[in-house]
Amino acid sequence: xxxxxxLVIVFGNKTLTVxxxxxxxxxxKEQAGEMYTVVDESYKESY
Numbered sequence: 021x022x023x024x025x026x027l028v029i030v031f032g033n034k035t036l037t038v039x040x041x042x043x044x045x046x047x048x049k050e051q052a053g054e055m056y057t058v059v060d061e062s063y064k065e066s067y
Contacts, residue, residue, distance in 0.1 A: 033064050
């Protein structure tokens with residue numbers, strides 16, 4: 021994985037596409053949200 025890579029993660033009904041913004045050797049959970057950008061969030065079915 022490298023900065024600028026796009027990741028597609030599937031959680032059951034939800035598909036999340038994110039772009040890697042930063043890679044850090046050590047990261048606190050408060051900084052985790054700064055390490056990626058959400059590109060797309062979609063659902064297979066609406067309930």
